[in-house]
């Protein structure tokens with residue numbers, strides 16, 4: 001009864017989102033819809049300098065001329081941009097100097113998610129910049145970090161306190177006119193994180209930010225900028241869970257990374273936005289532009305992502321390998337279940353000589369979901385002796401889901417080597433039976449097999465994240481069996 | 483009575499493979515099942531373990547006096563049924579240690595016990611690895627991935643040692659083993675024998691039965707046990723092949 005087995009997989013993959021709850025916090029929000037006034041409202045609200053308003057308006061005007069892209073393997077009802085609140089911030093009761101002053105409900109929300117700021121602070125030595133509803137509420141460890149000359153703060157704070165750095169680097173990797181969603185973000189972005197590691201400094205702790213969407217009908221437009229100067233090193237982690245919602249929520253974030261000579265940036269993400277219910281209603285639309293530039297020679301940027309959430313994911317973390325001998329890496333696990341759709345992958349643009357890139361992508365599709373890998377490896381004329389290795393594996397659970405691979409390769413010189421491997425497999429009935437025969441439940445067996453399959457990527461995550469990510473993989477595929 | 487199988491019929495995709503198997507196994511006993519290729523030996527083992535690709539269409543299986551057919555696969559395992567696979571399965575990326583820890587702890591959970599503390603678990607692993615002479619390296623590798631045929635079989639016995647089952651069904655665990663490995667595997671099985679458990683070995687070769695001496699030998703032929711006897715029967719089969727049994731049956 002092979003169909004029985006499919007039924008089990010169906011059951012197992014049909015569990016409801018476990019992190020669905022809503023916090024009631026007083027909002028301070030922009031009027032509904034998008035216009036030049038909205039853009040000015042946001043900029044004024046944030047008390048921004050003139051150059052920021054100009055940047056936003058330039059982007060807004062560009063955006064009006066653009067059209068939503070349709071090339072991705074994604075289907076969704078048209079997004080009504082006049083039906084979105086583009087800015088919402090929790091009202092600060094007063095200046096926040098310590099944790100005691102943070103809205104207790106906020107703390108409770110974190111606790112529900114298992115992310116207590118206190119614990120984070122005491123136990124893990126991780127500096128947390130908690131972004132709730134677009135505004136950074138609390139930044140920890142800034143003092144420790146400032147001893148090293150490291151700046152780690154909200155994007156808004158950076159605009160106020162380090163306008164020169166913002167002016168110099170914002171939009172230098174993802175220009176305001178880059179693509180529909182990035183341009184939208186450039187016009188209306190609310191907040192995000194800023195991180196600057198000065199020359200020769202190894203950031204002594206993992207930096208992490210937890211994002212969370214919290215207001216009904218609030219688009220989330222995060223903007224993150226990370227700069228590693230010559231010889232600097234930083235490992236940055238971004239993770240999120242979101243409360244359950246009926247309406248679709250638009251999320252269009254930008255992450256820009258600049259690595260100068262000999263610098264290294266590791267960017268890790270665990271993405272667990274609300275994926276919608278079993279019927280495919282609700283869930284986050286996640287259109288993200290993430291790009292890094294290896295500007296100096298011998299620099300390195302790696303993206304590691306574990307994507308389990310969102311109704312729709314549109315995301316291609318990329319590296320521009322400009323410096324000679326620079327290295328770009330992309331390690332990804334993307335899980336889609338029920339009616340989730342993911343179109344994700346990476347772009348590696350080789351411009352410098354002897355540049356190397358690696359792409360390891362593991363897609364896991366269950367339910368009625370669609371999981372696509374889309375990648376571009378471009379090796380330009382001057383990028384002599386460059387190398388790329390790409391491996392795209394798809395794992396199918398059940399027979400109603402889809403997996404697709406679209407690797408684009410452009411090589412303009414003959415001294416470079418590009419390798420691409422792709423596999424598609426199923427969790428076999430044999431593997432499940434073997435585990436079960438040892439006393440392992442179907443759920444745990446699927447958890448084991450899936451985590452084994454994704455191991456190569458999970459191994460790239462910082463320790464703190466790896467455990468969380470493993471649990472998340474199992475949770476997003478588990479259900480009530482027997 | 484540990485296991486009592488009566489008139490068991492099982493089919494796959496509408497094709498009947500088991501056509502009325504009867505078998506009784508008591509604690510402390512070793513049974514050997516022999517028979518030509520494709521007669522249903524592995525199918526019988528799978529049906530006892532609960533593999534759902536097979537439909538049981540008739541008959542009953544009692545285990546410890548309970549209706550075994552009503553239990554899901556993992557419950558049967560936790561109740562002490564162990565299947566040594568004829569073709570052990572590879573699970574890439576899952577270390578033997580992680581796999582065994584999950585199995586041991588899920589079986590403990592079934593019995594209402596707390597998970598084994600990490601230290602104790604590792605000690606248990608060490609002890610059992612020695613018993614089947616498995617190298618440390620093997621245990622750190624992914625489950626069966628890239629194992630040689632013989633290593634896979636040893637690994638089955640290692641898992642059996644870890645899980646301490648009440649009823650072990652070893653499906654051609656001897657095939658593909660070199661002489662030393664055969665001795666090691668057989669020694670492992672013998673060390674694990676007790677008056678409280680029972681072993682069913684499926685084999686084509688009398689050779690194994692020199693090491694693991696059976697109390698009963700059965701011949702499965704075209705989905706039925708057509709002949710049973712003592713250990714001499716195995717010798718007789720070795721000598722005469724299955725033709726004379728076919729002739730006797732038809």
Ligand SMILES: Nc1ncnc2c1ncn2[C@@H]1O[C@H](COP(=O)(O)OP(=O)(O)OP(=O)(O)O)[C@@H](O)[C@H]1O
Pocket residue numbers: 494499517518519520521522523524525526535568
């Ligand atoms: N999944 C399956 N689908 C279709 N037929 C099957 C399946 N599994 C087993 N069979 C058939 O059932 C019959 C019995 O197979 P089984 O594996 O039980 O034989 P066996 O006695 O163990 O043989 P061997 O000595 O070669 O291991 C064979 O004809 C086989 O082809």
Ligand SMILES: [Mg+2]
Pocket residue numbers: 523524525568653
């Ligand atoms: Mg067989």
